[in-house]
Amino acid sequence: MQKISLNENQKRYLARFIDEYTQRTRSSLKRREETWPALADARSSQGFFLRQPPGVREIWLATRKLRYPIVAERCEGAYTWDIDGNRYIDFCLGFGVHLFGHRPAFLDEALRRQLDRGMPIGFQSDRANDVAATIAAMTGAERVALCNTGAEAIMGAIRLARAATRRDMVAVFSQSYHGSYDAALPAIDAAHGLSSSQQKDTLVLEYGAPRSLEQIAEHADKIACVLVEPVQARSPATQPAEFLRQLRSLTRDKDIALIFDDILLGFRIHQGGSQAHFDIRADLATYGKILGGGMPIGAVAGAARFMDQVDGGRWSCDDDSWPAVDKVWFAGTFTKNPMTMAAAHAVVRRLDAEGNGLQEGLNQRTARLVERLSGWLTEQAMPVRVERCGSMFRFMLSPPMWILIPHLRMRGAYAFDGMTFFVSTAHSDADLERLEDAVKDSLLTMRAGGFVP
Secondary structure, three states: OOOOOHHHHHHHHHHHHHHHHHHHHHHHHHHOOOOOOOOOOOHHHHHOOOOOOOHHHHHHOOOOHHHHOOOOOEEEEEEEEEEOOOOEEEEHHHHHHOOEEEOOOOHHHHHHHHHHHHOOEEEOOOOHHHHHHHHHHHHHHEEEEEEEEEHHHHHHHHHHHHHOOOOOOOEEEEOOOOOHHHHHHHOOOOOOOOOHHHHHHHEEEOOOOHHHHHHHOOOOOOOEEEEEOOOOOOOOOOOOOHHHHHHHHHHHHHHOOOEEEOOOOOOOOEEOOOHHHHHHOOOOOEEEEHHHHHHOOEEEOOOHHHHHHOOOOOOOOOOOOOOOOOOOOOOOOOOHHHHHHHHHHHHHHHHHHHHHHHHHHHHHHHHHHHHHHHHHHHHHOOOOHHHHHOEEEEEEOOOHHHHHHHHHHHHOEEEEOEEEOOOOOOOHHHHHHHHHHHHHHHHHHHOOOOOOO
């Protein structure tokens, strides 16, 4: 990447904007400065790595005074308030978690009821079976296992695939995000801290490229699974349906487990997730985020051939059967904890009752928003485009234009630094119109400041 330098006009504008932004969010800045020495927190240096391209690093350093996390005080519906009293229309929504907005009444009630019942961790959950059965019904899975996070779900799915195939290698696609599990981190070029053997067992491929299918075939006798984010959060417009169909055929022929990472888009793009959206049946799929309603959760769902390795397969106390399938280790202290199960039970019941019309409605509203924004960006010759999948969209722009995010926050619209936005059922049409206005005003202001050609 070429070196990116700010001119004097840009530097003057940025200095003024930093002063305005830090004054408006001064308490969050103060909290960030108080982080040291006790709290080690990646959010304190979000987006910075020593090994990133020089141009990206220069822009990060030039804008580093804007790179502190906003500290929230409370939230309700489509809104979040920070500790300085600023109200934001929230389009981060817990990184896509809050499909129903913050604190929907049905979820609040479920959590309060569970608090009144106590926290019997160590006993079996009285809701786990209903949660699993509803997930299975919505997604078409034969069996479902529950865990604490999306990263745990990815870890468990890969372990199940390795055990079933008796192979070690995991194929992933560049720029696909699968959480913090070691086997998946090479996909985002985050191998620092991984052992050489871990890196050797991960094959990183180009998503959607015919050559990637050839490479999978060439290494088929070593590959346990292909892990795919069907629609990458970093590139929502990339939706290679035909590639996925060919991948499904290839993995089936080579006895390689196909794993769909549906943690981000599961229950958002379609009630049946990416498998229903693309009409492709994976061997395993992972879920999280929306499923927990704000409580930490992960789920692995799929074919009994793989899932029976969690509990040994079907057996009964009423006959002489026994767990005949060799088990993998899949457990955790807080797995199926009472609060998470109360939230998940409320969420899946609501999803089941609403049907896929819920997702279709959100998708259509988001499509209209993106269409209006895209039209304005074209009219104004803005070097920005918006990519969408379902009710998720992302602004695609150059590194210096990252300051769009703090500009939007100054205008009461909140999104995370990664430029990905989510629409919830709590967002009104007026909320979406206010986001439109904030985007337009921000970009025109940035143009006057020399940050937009």
